Amino acid sequence: MKLPAPPTAQSFRSPLHHPRVATVLGRWLGVAVLVCFLTGLFSHFQQESPAWLHIPTRPASLYRVTQGLHVLSGTVAVPLLLAKLWTVYPKLFEKPTLKTLLERLSILVLVSALALELFIGYLNTLQWYPWPFPFKQTHYALGWIIVGALLVHIAVKIPVIQWRKEPLPPATTDLTRRGLFRTVAGAATLVGITSVGQSAPPLGPLAVLAPRKPDVGPQGLPVNRTARDAGIDPLTASWRFTVVGPQQLSYTLDQLRQLPQNHSKLPIACVEGWSQGAHWEGIRIRDLLHLCGAPASSRVRVVSMEKGGFYATSELPPQFAADPLTLLALRLNGSELALDHGFPARIIAPNRPGVLQTKWVHRLEVLA
Ligand SMILES: Nc1nc2c(c(=O)[nH]1)N[C@H]1C(S)=C(S)[C@@H](COP(=O)(O)O)O[C@H]1N2
Numbered sequence: 001m002k003l004p005a006p007p008t009a010q011s012f013r014s015p016l017h018h019p020r021v022a023t024v025l026g027r028w029l030g031v032a033v034l035v036c037f038l039t040g041l042f043s044h045f046q047q048e049s050p051a052w053l054h055i056p057t058r059p060a061s062l063y064r065v066t067q068g069l070h071v072l073s074g075t076v077a078v079p080l081l082l083a084k085l086w087t088v089y090p091k092l093f094e095k096p097t098l099k100t101l102l103e104r105l106s107i108l109v110l111v112s113a114l115a116l117e118l119f120i121g122y123l124n125t126l127q128w129y130p131w132p133f134p135f136k137q138t139h140y141a142l143g144w145i146i147v148g149a150l151l152v153h154i155a156v157k158i159p160v161i162q163w164r165k166e167p168l169p170p171a172t173t174d175l176t177r178r179g180l181f182r183t184v185a186g187a188a189t190l191v192g193i194t195s196v197g198q199s200a201p202p203l204g205p206l207a208v209l210a211p212r213k214p215d216v217g218p219q220g221l222p223v224n225r226t227a228r229d230a231g232i233d234p235l236t237a238s239w240r241f242t243v244v245g246p247q248q249l250s251y252t253l254d255q256l257r258q259l260p261q262n263h264s265k266l267p268i269a270c271v272e273g274w275s276q277g278a279h280w281e282g283i284r285i286r287d288l289l290h291l292c293g294a295p296a297s298s299r300v301r302v303v304s305m306e307k308g309g310f311y312a313t314s315e316l317p318p319q320f321a322a323d324p325l326t327l328l329a330l331r332l333n334g335s336e337l338a339l340d341h342g343f344p345a346r347i348i349a350p351n352r353p354g355v356l357q358t359k360w361v362h363r364l365e366v367l368a
């Protein structure tokens, strides 16, 4: 029996594989990747702020928007990438020359880095890490690889993607180009609508792709890590909250409750994409700084009772410590903090990633 001959580039005659179709899908994908990259950079700099960078504390919900967009644009990029790969895969059957071989290599880097990036990004939203490398650093490095490879790809393709007025080949299949674009746009919208609700509460019930619904959790707020997972022991009678600064302060929980209390309406915006607004009550960090004799604009190290681990401490840059919205919160949505939300005290500050909103706080250290 004779096997049929392998396909060649000429076997794919559908105009849906035309470079202009690839160009249109490439533009859509390019926009998604750009939004994802820029919002990702913002999130990175929030967590690793270099000394020269001054991150503003307002708008208070800025990080909620940028990180919601980050996860949304990454999710929407998945169907766009699949569609783009489908339009161009017949090119794989062209006989390579040295030039196209080099180009293919650069596209291989781009596609594999982007596919891996989107894949580990989505698994991160599920808090599932079935790999030996650190997620955060890898995710960040891949972002730069993608942008570099994308710039090379665009530069190589400039002659093809420039809009030319030459007529397109006539449609030969039942699915027209417009039909394909509608299908791809529909798929992208569908995955968008079924995930955006994790950060836009009115759409919460539709968010079947998202692991967390913004209003499901104790006190109407999701929990990212429970007290049990973090190994938090029950409070003992000797528990004290301390501030280490020019003077050292020490309070029992009742004494903390006697200090002047303030309100803030601020969201928790997790790097994993879910976010929810909440109403917080507690003591302004700048009031505590004042009480211990430190300037309101001091850098403050926040220490949790959690032992070890990436979330056990965080730092408030001076502008965040000084902001009147930044609280050592004791109450959430009208009642005492639930244990899983950080009882007896946690940090809540405007325009910050959830990872820095440290829970189960028992000490503040004023840094020089
Ligand atoms: N000590 C400590 N603080 C923590 C965490 C943690 O695991 N340990 N998780 C952080 C993360 S990733 C988020 S998104 C928020 C979530 O707050 P919530 O669980 O009260 O909603 O808490 C932050 N504070």
Ligand SMILES: [Mo]
Pocket (backbone or CB within 6 Å): 224, 269, 270, 271, 272, 354, 355
């Ligand atoms: Mo988080």
